[in-house]
Amino acid sequence: xxxxxxxxxxxxxxxxxxxxxxxxxxxxxxxxxxxxxxxxxxxxxxxxxxxxxxxxxxxxxxxxxxxxxxxxxxxxxxxxx
Numbered sequence: 001x002x003x004x005x006x007x008x009x010x011x012x013x014x015x016x017x018x019x020x021x022x023x024x025x026x027x028x029x030x031x032x033x034x035x036x037x038x039x040x041x042x043x044x045x046x047x048x049x050x051x052x053x054x055x056x057x058x059x060x061x062x063x064x065x066x067x068x069x070x071x072x073x074x075x076x077x078x079x080x081x
Contacts, residue, residue: 012053019046 010018022043026036062074 012050015046015050015053019043019050022046 022039025031026039026043031039059076062076065073065075067073
């Protein structure tokens with residue numbers, strides 16, 4: 001069973017579950033060192049992809065703010081920070 005960092009067809013949740021499975025396998029202590037390192041590298045690749053996905057979603061979020069004239073305006077979340 002190999003979870004590849006390039007499994008772009010998977011959902012965010014599926015990628016996160018794959019990382020969790022990798023962590024469990026590594027923490028079990030039953031894997032040979034070489035396979036533990038490979039799992040670690042694949043997990044880090046998936047985590048990087050998940051982080052990028054979260055950043056992309058964050059950029060898409062908008063919040064409603066009341067403007068100076070009292071009307072509600074949509075503003076990108078990044079612009080409010």
